Amino acid sequence: MGDEYFFPFETVREEQDRMLADVADCLQKRQHMLVHAPTGLGKTISTLGPALKYAVDNGLSIVFVTPRHTQHKIAIDTLRDIKRKFDPGFNAVDFLGKKHMCSVDGVETMHSGIFADFCGKQIEERKCAFYAQTKKSEGVPTVEAEAALAELSSGGPLHSEELIRYGKENGFCSYELAGFLARGKKPTVVIADYFHVMHPSIRERFFKRIDKDLGNTIIVIDEGHNVPDRVRDLMSINLSSFVINSAVKEARQFGYRETENYLSAIKEIIEILANKTVMNIVNDKKNRRFSLEGLVERDRFIELVELKTQCEYSQLIKDLDFIAEEILEERKQSFIASVSRFLDAWKGDDFGFVRIMKVKSRNKDFASSYNGLSSIQENKDVKIE
Template identity: 35%
Template sequence: MLLRSHTLQPELLLYKMNLYNPTHHAQGMLFPHEAIRDSQKELMELVAKSLQTHSHVVAHAPTGLGKTAAVLAPAIKTAMDEDLTVFFLTSRHTQHNIVLETARAIKEKHNVKFPCTSLIGKKHMCGQEGAPSIEFHDYCKHLRDHGECHFYENYMKGDVRIELLKQQLDGKPANEIVNEAANAGLCPYEISMSATQHARVIVADYYYLFSDTIRDAFLSKSKKELDKSIIIVDEAHNLPQRLRSVYSAQLSTKMLMYAMKEAKKFELSRPVATLSYVQDALMAVTSQEEKQVDRATFERELAMPLGEAATMLSAAAEVVREEQQRSSISGVARFLDAWQERDEGFTRISKQEEAGALLRLVCLDPGLMAKDVFDQCYASILMSGTLNPPDMFKDILGLKAKTASYPSPFPEENRKVLLVPLTTTKYSKRSQDMYASIADHCASIIHGIPGPTAVFFPSYAIRNSVLGYFSKLSARPVLIEQSGMSTNEKQGMIDQLAGSKDGVLFGVSAGSFGEGVDMPGVLKGVIIAGLPLTRPDLETEALINLYQQKFSKGWEYGYTLPAMSKVTQNAGRCIRSESDKGVIVLLEERFGWPTYKKSLPKDWKVEITTDYEPAIKEFFA
């Protein structure tokens, strides 16, 4: 069995386990542990080289490789030598602890000192109880502007405890900062922001650097500069989609209804007229059929210049915020601003939905949005356990980067991957018979798995159709993922699954359990029942066209590889440490087609079989 990378062992023992080699000691790179794996050392050297040449790295580094230490060690060393800042950007709050622990281990092992700060979204760092998650910035601004936030007032008065608290909270995760600062009556967010000014390592969410509306203010407040920043993007497979969602905007009948109500309540007659022009323009560009909308067409349909409408509604939103904490008008104003500002790399799509008309400004090209950051930073390292293939991520993020791909460090014999080509969720073959057949195979597969199992489907609709049949075939308790579950609800479901010994989770490939939520050591099996392709709608078509134009890889980058990336994510839920043992079943005939099969990770050693029961039995025997 391999050692966990953070386990300290006598050198002799490490030598016997083929992990210790004096030449593997990365001299001067601040590596925090005694033992280092070959692939960990390779990654560390690649990062060190990219730092020397101010370049970028995109690395597929599977779970268990120890990538956080491998990347932080050379990055912190360079940052200390060259007076730079390391930004460790992650979309997961739980990852902050791992980064801060690694930084602490570096300090202890090498007897070095450097301040570290953890910063999550402002709404998650607010000291006010019951702060809203929607329109939070309006809420916070209103309280600050009206002197109604005592946390902020105390902070601005220059409370004597601020400096002491900043020192005490150095290297602490954001959730601890929130508790301790709030207990001291100080705004936790302002304390953390202020601590960034002296921090050598800042652990934060992507959008602090990748959202252009936040970046400049953040850099100026933290007194940092991009050209003096080493940027590490963790779970970087999420970055393209995060950028797309940050830069996309939408306008709906519902938004306009709330905005109109607000404008009438505040007797803002000209904004009322403006909102009704916007409503008319929205209706004019929308039909039952989804369709692409020209930028100029919407502007022509608006009975006043779009810039004027945006300015007037922004001003109206300010008036509203004088009186109340949030404004619905501001959402409409923001959409109009985005509509006129964004063009290259975007598409515009309208559709009449059940809830009303919807007009979307969709960001297609995350590379354009990330360009300023990557062009200006000192160097960057993008890493994830599912950056597969790394070249695709390099291309779509517009990077001139070195790419690297490492195999899983976990024992191969602990994982069995079966491809069972007996069913499909292909649109033309969907039927009740097919759903019954998928349920039948799921029940037989799960029967052979001695522990909790997750089944991931391409959509909730398919999941529900299969569930009806499955419940009649299997006595195993089924836990059903719902869209929009809270963090506590998700954790409750994981606890239930972990405690059940034979529970079955029915989820969707692109859902929280399929991609985001970690379930270490819980699952003995994962079934991916169907190919999780996105709907072939206008957005997908536009994406395919964009990547065809840019890289001659429209279908791959816009359609098939994103689906296969989800498959890799789903499969990764099963084996999270070297002691986990599990079976992954790809239940879909198309996984055997060359287009999809070639994108499965090479080290999976996929076995194609229709006789899966003996194979599973033998694996767990």
């Protein structure tokens, strides 16, 4: 029992048998399926088993997304059990975020946006030895990488930690190795994070990297109750007092006086707006913290920035980008790049988003956010002018 669903264990519990059949039926009918079940039921194997059977029989691939690194390991272990018993002939690759798979020491402390700038610059200028040994400029693996891929493929499904360790020990970019491993004609199971599928631009690049078509891919979403919050986070960007203060110091340190003045002006504007647009006060007596929040109009902020800096908004962003690139020539991260990225995002759509200023009065820190909303209905009392 369970062999027709690639169920690798000897005993199938009644609830598992029912779920295996339901998942298989859903796939045959090409329908969506939402599963609500208690911890310990075996949802991972009861989903991956029949999904992989259907993928192998129909030449499809699977992308299994989960918000927790521990679930990556569970999924890979499950695939190992399936391969050990059935050996159905498939590839399996475990992806984390690019920063978490990087072989360069010290990048783990970088903000994701700052790391993206650093990584892109290193690749563009061919300064990353790990990338250079892994991928040619034409986008194909090097001779050394081809040998590594053959070795890794023969070892079966690997945890991301194993692939990362292999990359560091042998001088390869683990993220690029994972991309190459995901390609090929065999049905492939890719274990990834929410953002690989939920974020529109990241999804497009990710599926291009793994050479898969979304229309021919089975998407399995683990921990589905976390999706709304995670998607909202993915579509939001924040600028904190720490980042803007660090950007001001960075400009001063590198001798960019005009940029320092621009950033100081932006900081002053945000502080003024944050205090003038307070709409809600939350008094947390237990922790003795106060939080002040208020909505801010997109155009009003842009007008104030242009007035205070005497620089057109789009040109200001370009100037900050240029300075950030200069700084990235000298070190791995730039806070000015983070400010520029925030200013650019601020110009985004109104529909489905809200712009918020937040001040913590105890230490006078602030955070300015361009946030995605979970739904328009949930925020029907919020009006963005």
